[in-house]
Amino acid sequence: MAQPYQLTVAETAQQIKDNQLSPVELAQSLLERIDATDKELQSWVTIDREEVLTTAKQLENEAKQGHSRGLLHGVPVGLKDIFYTSGMKTAAGSKVYADFVPDFDATTVSKIKEAGGIILGKAVTTEFATSDPSPTYNPWNLEHTPGGSSSGSSVAVSSKTVGAALGSQTGGSTCRPAAYNGIVGLKATYGRISRYGVVPVSWSLDHVGILVRTVDDAALMLQVLSGEDANAPGSASEPVPDFRKQMAEYNRSPRIGIPVQYYQDKSTPEVWAHTQAIVKQLADAGAEVVELGLPASFGSCHSAQRIVMNVECAAFHEQFHANQAEDYGPRVRAGMEMGMLVPATKYLQAMRMRRQFRRDMVQMVDQVDVVLTPTTPAPAPADRNTTGDASYQVPWTSSGLPTVTIPSGLSEKGLPLAVQLGGLPFEEGKLLGIAKWCETVLGVQLSPPNYS
Amino acid sequence: MVNMKPTDSVAEIAMELRLQAARLWGEERAMELESYIQQTAFQLWELGQETPHRDLEPGFYQ
Numbered sequence: 001m002a003q004p005y006q007l008t009v010a011e012t013a014q015q016i017k018d019n020q021l022s023p024v025e026l027a028q029s030l031l032e033r034i035d036a037t038d039k040e041l042q043s044w045v046t047i048d049r050e051e052v053l054t055t056a057k058q059l060e061n062e063a064k065q066g067h068s069r070g071l072l073h074g075v076p077v078g079l080k081d082i083f084y085t086s087g088m089k090t091a092a093g094s095k096v097y098a099d100f101v102p103d104f105d106a107t108t109v110s111k112i113k114e115a116g117g118i119i120l121g122k123a124v125t126t127e128f129a130t131s132d133p134s135p136t137y138n139p140w141n142l143e144h145t146p147g148g149s150s151s152g153s154s155v156a157v158s159s160k161t162v163g164a165a166l167g168s169q170t171g172g173s174t175c176r177p178a179a180y181n182g183i184v185g186l187k188a189t190y191g192r193i194s195r196y197g198v199v200p201v202s203w204s205l206d207h208v209g210i211l212v213r214t215v216d217d218a219a220l221m222l223q224v225l226s227g228e229d230a231n232a233p234g235s236a237s238e239p240v241p242d243f244r245k246q247m248a249e250y251n252r253s254p255r256i257g258i259p260v261q262y263y264q265d266k267s268t269p270e271v272w273a274h275t276q277a278i279v280k281q282l283a284d285a286g287a288e289v290v291e292l293g294l295p296a297s298f299g300s301c302h303s304a305q306r307i308v309m310n311v312e313c314a315a316f317h318e319q320f321h322a323n324q325a326e327d328y329g330p331r332v333r334a335g336m337e338m339g340m341l342v343p344a345t346k347y348l349q350a351m352r353m354r355r356q357f358r359r360d361m362v363q364m365v366d367q368v369d370v371v372l373t374p375t376t377p378a379p380a381p382a383d384r385n386t387t388g389d390a391s392y393q394v395p396w397t398s399s400g401l402p403t404v405t406i407p408s409g410l411s412e413k414g415l416p417l418a419v420q421l422g423g424l425p426f427e428e429g430k431l432l433g434i435a436k437w438c439e440t441v442l443g444v445q446l447s448p449p450n451y452s
Numbered sequence: 453m454v455n456m457k458p459t460d461s462v463a464e465i466a467m468e469l470r471l472q473a474a475r476l477w478g479e480e481r482a483m484e485l486e487s488y489i490q491q492t493a494f495q496l497w498e499l500g501q502e503t504p505h506r507d508l509e510p511g512f513y514q
Contacts, residue, residue, distance in 0.1 A: 190513070203512075204511075233513060234512075300501070303498040306492075306495050337477070338469075340476070341454055341469050341472050341476075341492065342454075342492070343454050343456055346499060346500075348510050352510045353499060353504055354510075355511035356505065358511065
């Protein structure tokens with residue numbers, strides 16, 4: 001019989017609803033799991049055990065009386081340490097925010113609580129969710145990077161100290177660490193999930209990310225987190241559909257587009273051969289596969305993203321930088337300093353190119369049901385001084401289109417490999433339905449051997 | 453203020469960035485930033501090769 005910590009979010013929620021699992025038992029199981037694994041993996045930074053168990057007890061009493069607050073009743077969720085938590089430190093992995101205790105919850109945190117979820121704790125982030133590596137270890141191989149910037153959230157889910165955790169993505173910070181750790185990562189359409197109360201890197205690029213172990217769990221978490229937020233200027237007014245219902249409708253063989261150009265050249269031979277084998281497996285199961293050409297604006301999308309990110313990061317940090325530049329890590333500091341050097345005209349040209357790129361991406365994706373690429377050019381590098389390569393996420397982040405990554409196998413060295421699926425704006429239900437179909441066809445669920 | 457022309461080469465853009473970095477944070481810091489300056493100069497140059505449609509407005513919130 002599975003231990004409580006091994007259950008997925010959907011399984012946990014159902015068992016609690018059916019009074020087969022106690023929220024207190026589940027919370028204790030996860031806390032014990034953290035005690036057993038996290039001295040080595042270092043994926044958590046703040047946990048208020050007393051608050052977790054008190055909340056779990058309250059939710060247990062409510063469940064016994066047949067009351068459910070919502071989809072996450074009694075389910076613990078982890079938060080990257082950039083999400084504001086009222087009364088709980090939110091340090092963003094930095095010295096600059098080391099003592100910052102917000103006096104309100106991020107909208108996403110409020111939504112989790114309203115749905116009956118328990119905030120298990122804060123997961124390690126790279127400094128200000130950028131590229132100076134965090135102390136977290138990859139459970140698949142301690143000598144390889146866990147990726148970033150949502151390193152703690154990804155490792156916590158992979159090592160089963162929590163079933164779901166929130167991350168963020170400004171370049172590749174959700175889907176890349178998800179791939180490196182063998183789990184599912186979802187970056188919804190820009191504006192679908194509120195960023196209010198999330199320490200920003202770059203307002204126009206930042207997305208909240210979802211890290212889980214199955215596509216079903218991604219849909220469940222998206223349902224809880226989605227919706228317009230008057231406090232967030234970038235929040236979208238699109239209605240929130242029933243994602244799980246839509247997912248069920250689209251759980252069938254799709255028309256898949258493969259952009260070969262760029263991805264074939266940039267991927268390692270092992271990753272490209274693996275991706276081709278995955279595509280063949282999906283085609284054999286009934287998918288129609290077509291090759292796609294990339295739009296001309298793809299050529300500058302990485303440069304545009306980097307310019308915008310650096311400038312907006314510089315704007316946010318300008319005052320802190322003026323007074324305590326030495327307190328920043330070398331990469332985040334250098335990035336914001338580059339942003340301070342960029343002329344306003346160039347920033348605006350980058351923003352114009354992003355709009356053009358988004359239009360072009362929509363046209364490309366509209367030819368198929370989903371676009372499939374490897375999630376990363378290579379498995380997690382054997383270098384803890386890097387967070388890895390985000391270049392396959394950047395086009396989706398910069399254009400704001402939704403993407404999901406699912407594990408697809410192991411490399412020769414036993415590291416997770418993954419494929420990334422991208423869809424049209426605000427069509428996450430369809431995207432997740434196809435991802436679910438792929439997940440079923442591939443039948444790959446990964447668990448790090450030493451942390452199973 | 454960084455002064456850049458659309459026709460500037462990567463090297464010319466890098467020179468402008470280097471001068472401004474030295475003005476803001478000193479020669480030593482500008483030298484420490486050299487690899488970032490080279491990357492940023494390339495990114496700015498690459499963007500300069502693009503000609504957005506004249507009616508295209510920037511997209512802040514997509």
